[in-house]
Amino acid sequence: MSKKFTSKSGKNIILRYVEKGDAGELCRYINELSKEDTFIRFSGETVEIKDEEEYLNKQIELFHNNDSVSIIAVYNNQIIAYSSVDRDFVNKKRSLHTASMGLSVSKEYREDGVGRKLMSSIISEAGKHISGLKLIKLTVFSINTRAKSLYESLGFVECGRMPGGILFHGEYIDEISMYLKV
Numbered sequence: 001m002s003k004k005f006t007s008k009s010g011k012n013i014i015l016r017y018v019e020k021g022d023a024g025e026l027c028r029y030i031n032e033l034s035k036e037d038t039f040i041r042f043s044g045e046t047v048e049i050k051d052e053e054e055y056l057n058k059q060i061e062l063f064h065n066n067d068s069v070s071i072i073a074v075y076n077n078q079i080i081a082y083s084s085v086d087r088d089f090v091n092k093k094r095s096l097h098t099a100s101m102g103l104s105v106s107k108e109y110r111e112d113g114v115g116r117k118l119m120s121s122i123i124s125e126a127g128k129h130i131s132g133l134k135l136i137k138l139t140v141f142s143i144n145t146r147a148k149s150l151y152e153s154l155g156f157v158e159c160g161r162m163p164g165g166i167l168f169h170g171e172y173i174d175e176i177s178m179y180l181k182v
């Protein structure tokens, strides 16, 4: 899958599946987000290139087994957004019809329609590619109103809240669970 779209501000952006050669650029991307200390699980840790290569190889293997899809948005040869949907193996056969989703956009490219476009593409690709998929799950920090309203607008429904489940900038905030039936 590789497709182009024009962002709200007129940037020509490519959406495509990840490839082996993306490890270096993906590593730069995640480290930039980690340093920003935003609404993702990384909060300042540095990801080493060998760990990123290992992660990427695993994602590609899962993709070939119809268990995962990972899509990047590329602008001027730079990764500006990343999303993946990964089958949930945690409860063995009992959770194989479900998959977890993650999404992020690089700071300077936010609020330009990239997150919405990437997310609607990955929902459609996950439905086609992940065999037997029935539910996409995600969690969002309660104060992340932008992400939560984007998810709701794409059909996600809130189904739970872990009070104080996340330590964010020194405060314990709620973690919200959401799902989408596919």
Ligand SMILES: CC(C)(COP(=O)(O)OP(=O)(O)OC[C@H]1O[C@@H](n2cnc3c(N)ncnc32)[C@H](O)[C@@H]1OP(=O)(O)O)[C@@H](O)C(=O)NCCC(=O)NCCS
Pocket: 038, 039, 040, 103, 104, 105, 106, 109, 110, 111, 112, 113, 114, 115, 116, 117, 139, 140, 141, 144, 145, 146, 147, 149, 150
């Ligand atoms: C959340 C995130 C993925 C959204 O991506 P994005 O490219 O900025 O979002 P988009 O521009 O596609 O769209 C966001 C939508 O939310 C709306 N929005 C923006 N700020 C908002 C707010 N504070 N409250 C409600 N809606 C808001 C926008 O108007 C837009 O709606 P529209 O398409 O109807 O105009 C991105 O901002 C991001 O990566 N943030 C940091 C990391 C993060 O939060 N990741 C998600 C973890 S769960």
